[in-house]
Amino acid sequence: xxxxxxxxxxxxxxxxxxxxxxxxxxxxxxxxxxxxxxxxxxxxxxxxxxxxxxxxxxxxxxxxxxxxxxxxxxxxxxxxxxxxxxxxxxxxxxxxxxxxxxxxxxxxxxxxxxxxxxxxxxxxxxxxxxxxxxxxxxxxxxxxxxxxxxxxxxxxxxxxxxxxxxxxxxxxxxxxxxxxxxxxxxxxxxxxxxxxxxxxxxxxxxxxxxxxxxxxxxxxxxxxxxxxxxxxxxxxxxxxxxxxxxxxxxxxxxxxxxxxxxxxxxxxxxxxxxxxx
Amino acid sequence: xxxxxxxxxxxxxxxxxxxxxxxxxxxxxxxxxxxxxxxxxxxxxxxxxxxxxxxxxxxxxxxxxxxxxxxxxxxxxxxxxxxxxxxxxxxxxxxxxxxxxxxxxxxxxxxxxxxxxxxxxxxxxxxxxxxxxxxxxxxxxxxxxxxxxxxxxxxxxxxxxxxxxxxxxxxxxxxxxxxxxxxxxxxxxxxxxxxxxxxxxxxxxxxxxxxxxxxxxxxxxxxxxxxxxxxxxxxxxxxxxxxxxxxxxxxxxxxxxxxxxxxxxxxxxxxxxxxxxxxxxxxxxxxxxxxxxxxxx
Numbered sequence: 087x088x089x090x091x092x093x094x095x096x097x098x099x100x101x102x103x104x105x106x107x108x109x110x111x112x113x114x115x116x117x118x119x120x121x122x123x124x125x126x127x128x129x130x131x132x133x134x135x136x137x138x139x140x141x142x143x144x145x146x147x148x149x150x151x152x153x154x155x156x157x158x159x160x161x162x163x164x165x166x167x168x169x170x171x172x173x174x175x176x177x178x179x180x181x182x183x184x185x186x187x188x189x190x191x192x193x194x195x196x197x198x199x200x201x202x203x204x205x206x207x208x209x210x211x212x213x214x215x216x217x218x219x220x221x222x223x224x225x226x227x228x229x230x231x232x233x234x235x236x237x238x239x240x241x242x243x244x245x246x247x248x249x250x251x252x253x254x255x256x257x258x259x260x261x262x263x264x265x266x267x268x269x270x271x272x273x274x275x276x277x278x279x280x281x282x283x284x285x286x287x288x289x290x291x292x293x294x295x296x297x298x299x300x301x302x303x304x305x306x307x308x309x310x311x312x313x314x315x316x317x318x319x320x321x322x323x324x325x326x327x328x329x330x331x332x333x334x335x336x337x338x339x340x341x342x343x344x345x346x347x348x349x350x351x352x353x354x355x356x357x358x359x360x361x362x363x
Numbered sequence: 364x365x366x367x368x369x370x371x372x373x374x375x376x377x378x379x380x381x382x383x384x385x386x387x388x389x390x391x392x393x394x395x396x397x398x399x400x401x402x403x404x405x406x407x408x409x410x411x412x413x414x415x416x417x418x419x420x421x422x423x424x425x426x427x428x429x430x431x432x433x434x435x436x437x438x439x440x441x442x443x444x445x446x447x448x449x450x451x452x453x454x455x456x457x458x459x460x461x462x463x464x465x466x467x468x469x470x471x472x473x474x475x476x477x478x479x480x481x482x483x484x485x486x487x488x489x490x491x492x493x494x495x496x497x498x499x500x501x502x503x504x505x506x507x508x509x510x511x512x513x514x515x516x517x518x519x520x521x522x523x524x525x526x527x528x529x530x531x532x533x534x535x536x537x538x539x540x541x542x543x544x545x546x547x548x549x550x551x552x553x554x555x556x557x558x559x560x561x562x563x564x565x566x567x568x569x570x571x572x573x574x575x576x577x578x579x580x581x582x583x584x585x586x587x588x589x590x591x592x593x594x595x596x597x598x599x600x601x602x603x604x605x606x607x608x609x610x611x612x613x614x615x616x617x618x619x620x621x622x623x624x625x626x627x628x629x630x631x632x633x634x635x636x637x638x639x640x641x642x643x644x645x646x647x648x649x650x651x652x653x654x655x656x657x658x659x660x
Contacts, residue, residue, distance in 0.1 A: 127612055163609065168556050169408045170609050191540075193408065209611065311404050313413060314608035317377030320391075320417045321406030330399050330420065335377055 125316065126151055127209040132200050133182060139258030141230065142198040143176065145184045146208065153178035154211025155218070156238035157288075157307050157339040160185070161315040163207040164193035170209065171197065172312045174234035174288070174338075176262065183208070186259065188230035212315045213338050216305050218242060220284035225263065226275050226297055226304075228289025229256060234307060236262040238286060250275040250293065276300050298342035307339045364594065364621060364633040366614050369555075369581045369604035370445040370471060370504070370528075371417065376431070379438055381607070384614040387441040389602065390431075392473045394446075395453050397423035407537045407546040412556025412583065413605055414535050416549040419447055424457055428464070436466030443502070447473040451485075455492035462497040470499050472524070475506030475531035487518035494523035502579060504528035507559075507566045513573035526577035528602070529566045532559065556605040559583045564596045571597020571638055585613075587620020591628075594621075595639040 130146040137143075151160075153175055161170035162185065171193045177184035189198040200206065216234075218241055225247035227235045232249050239247065247266040250273070251257040260266045269278050276296045279285065285304035287297045294306045310322035310333045322333040326340060365386035374391070375382035382388040400420025407414045422431060424446075435442045444467050446457040454472060461467050472493055474486050490503055503519040505512060507530040516527055532553025537546045545551070563582025571578055580598025583605070584590050590601045601621075606613045625633045 127610065161609070167408065168412055168605065168609070207610070311406050313406050313408075313415075313605075314611075316611065317374045318372060318381075318611075319406060319415070319608050320371070320400065320420055321404075321415065323400060323403055323405060323417075323420065330403075 125210050129205045130208045132202050132204045139255045141259050142187045145182050148181050148183050155215030156241050157215030157234050158211040158213050160208050160210030165196045167193045169313050172315050175237050176233050177236050186233040216286050216339050222283045224283035224285050226287035228293040231289030248275050248278045302343040304342040306342050365600035367602040369602045372604040372607050381611045383440050387443050389443040390445050392419050392445040392447040393421050393427045402548040409537050412558040414552035416547045416552035432466050441468040443469040443471050445471040445473050451488045451492045454489045455496040458493040458496040471502045471504050473504050486515050487522045490519045490522035490524045500525045502526040502528045506531045507562045508533050512566045513569040516570040516574050520574045528579045530563045530582050557583045567596040567598050587617050587624045590621045591624040594636050597638045599637050
């Protein structure tokens, strides 16, 4: 069904009531329309829920959703919560989408508690992903920030990766990323980066700031609290190029050199691990 | 029954198809000068809604008129421009500058941002000055955080508003689980979503009874049933806010659900549902008569 009413002819005020047939109370109809020519919203069925260290890998049926480019994200309905949660795509096997979730708040805990067969609404793909025109890619991830790297690794032909974790338990997630070197705190990923690579990174803000200082040409995937993911709420404003801009439509992947997020943003960040609550 | 968006809950230029699914698009509030908005974090989910302290981020009226409005005009959806200021003269100036712009179908006066003194005299002055500055339809958006919203609504009516937008968000605070510090950089923020619905219903109910003005009802609408309740309280149109964040398809879904709700009411046209909560129906009269009879016994 198309949720968008035809707007042929006069579109002035006092439109008559019109629209698709009413949805049933049990299973509200979801629009499967293309919203901006790119992203859609679908109700997807959970296929498997796998525990990986402290994280959960949620595999869902893809339906008509486009997986998008690595680094793009989706808004996942969090059961019984008012707002969806932004999640970058972790894996895109045929017919599926997979998301790596860190249960750090009520929304992510609700997502991790989903069972196979449950349904959830998913909107996407959203934002700008990584540029893939790189010659010597090196993937760098920290904690739950490794989430987009498996899909990115596939797209780039399994390049080397450096992944930083807090503990052995967290590092179990490294098995999702081919050709990965693991560093554990107190060692930082920046200590393992060797020069001469095109760095593509995702992780907590202090890590991204450190990577940006070391590799000014790096592509960095940032994170911000986000209510909508498509430019409506203005909640995800971060400082880019000297002004506050919406990370959901201008990011989440930004060049460290051209659009370096300033010290002002970094000062405002709480320094917590990445991941949506 | 028109379905609009609540101001600040949709950017028609980043999601034009969502804007076109509405009967009118209401802009984010435009102020005389550009505003960057508040420092992040600006939003926080709470148990039955969310808080925001975006801080009226907008390009300012000059850039809005030169760049934003012409592009909105190409969307083929009626445009309401929300304006906000900190002095009566600035409200009038904003309305004056919008008055001759054909892209503008109506002006919404945001007199309920936290930095505007929200007392009836002040609202009356703002509306009167704006009324004198424009022939466009004027809707005045009120805050529910007032002792007697009906009194404010009557002041706006007396000053010449064509309608009311009810309600704006109401201040709320959320604390971090670990640190017990405010989760928003500014501390408190505007509460929206399901938690706001009973507050919106009370405001619409009171202002409809007090003024009879056309009301755009908003606050926690997530279904056709929610929309119907605001209509029954007195809203002639409804606006969607927080629900748009989780479901950009909400306008079409809620339009269909509302049509179904009104059809099952058996009142004919949707206009007949407006203010139903105020009507002395046969059923309630009977109930009252029975109660009276019982109290006599």
